[in-house]
Amino acid sequence: MNPAALERTQTTLRIAPLSATTGAECTGVDLAQLKEGEWERLVEAYHQSSLLVVRDQKLAKDAQIAFSERFGELELPIRKDYVGKDFAALHVVSNIGADGKPNNTKGLENPGNFFWHTDASYMKRPASTTLLYAIEIPASGGDTNFANMHAAYDALPAAMQQRIASLRAVHSWEQSRHNSGSRPASEEEKLQAPPVAHPLVRTHPETGRKGLYLGNHTSHIEGMDVDEGRALLQQLLAHATQPQFVYRHKWQPGDIVIWDNRSLLHKASDDFDMNNCARVLHRTVVQGTVPQ
Ligand code: SIN
Numbered sequence: 001m002n003p004a005a006l007e008r009t010q011t012t013l014r015i016a017p018l019s020a021t022t023g024a025e026c027t028g029v030d031l032a033q034l035k036e037g038e039w040e041r042l043v044e045a046y047h048q049s050s051l052l053v054v055r056d057q058k059l060a061k062d063a064q065i066a067f068s069e070r071f072g073e074l075e076l077p078i079r080k081d082y083v084g085k086d087f088a089a090l091h092v093v094s095n096i097g098a099d100g101k102p103n104n105t106k107g108l109e110n111p112g113n114f115f116w117h118t119d120a121s122y123m124k125r126p127a128s129t130t131l132l133y134a135i136e137i138p139a140s141g142g143d144t145n146f147a148n149m150h151a152a153y154d155a156l157p158a159a160m161q162q163r164i165a166s167l168r169a170v171h172s173w174e175q176s177r178h179n180s181g182s183r184p185a186s187e188e189e190k191l192q193a194p195p196v197a198h199p200l201v202r203t204h205p206e207t208g209r210k211g212l213y214l215g216n217h218t219s220h221i222e223g224m225d226v227d228e229g230r231a232l233l234q235q236l237l238a239h240a241t242q243p244q245f246v247y248r249h250k251w252q253p254g255d256i257v258i259w260d261n262r263s264l265l266h267k268a269s270d271d272f273d274m275n276n277c278a279r280v281l282h283r284t285v286v287q288g289t290v291p292q
Helices: 003-009 038-049 061-071 149-154 158-164 173-179 187-192 226-240
Strands: 014-017 024-027 051-054 091-094 127-136 144-148 168-171 196-199 201-203 210-212 218-221 246-249 256-260 264-268 280-287
Touching: 014 038, 024 038, 038 051, 038 256, 061 127, 061 280, 144 149, 149 210, 149 226, 168 173, 173 187, 196 201, 218 226, 256 264
Parallel strands: 024 051
Antiparallel strands: 014 024, 051 256, 091 280, 127 256, 127 280, 144 246, 144 264, 168 196, 168 218, 201 210
């Protein structure tokens, strides 16, 4: 093979662990033009570590969509104002207002992002994978935090594992809006996403690992007194988001973070100067299966 052809096919992909429980950093790869064998290695690392940070990408919106579709069918947001103007399945997380400048009101438009959650768990078939690509990032703050629900479940006392083994938590778009102090859900949104119960301990469909499945979209525990159920959910969330289970991602423009919502909770940090510093990311979400 001539040298130019060899360069086109030979991989330079390197994958290294990011933390003890979660994440792998991938460099030397172009997600818009994968070389032979790279997809398989990325998928293997994704299943092993639940999260990939892929550095130095230059992804147009259509290229991000095309790469995301390798994971499965993309989900359209419930919120109509989140549907991208040019591509319905790509929405822009941004604090840039209509005047083209950063502002706090725009940045806090969806306060739910600043609470621990797993994407679209208020749906019958919640998200499997989310891909978030950094366009503009503040010099300081605005990290995204990820908590590993397998490690958190494994660390629970056996008596608690037994107590919660067959419980089902009700997830609700309407309750989620209330939990995060967002504007109330519209009637149309409530019809589109009525409350749904999922196992509190779910088994990952690819790896078979058990993990807690909860977060800001939960309302209560099915068949349990509402207050008692909420107290249990709070107790488990406090356990599951302790520092030893958390990986905090400090963004660089060009990073794309790909995470498994069946394994991780996430939340953005609101500790950046929203009135003066732009934070813009492109987000695509892949539809998963019914949690078991
Ligand atoms: C999200 O919750 O999907 C967005 C997270 C972020 O803005 O860091």
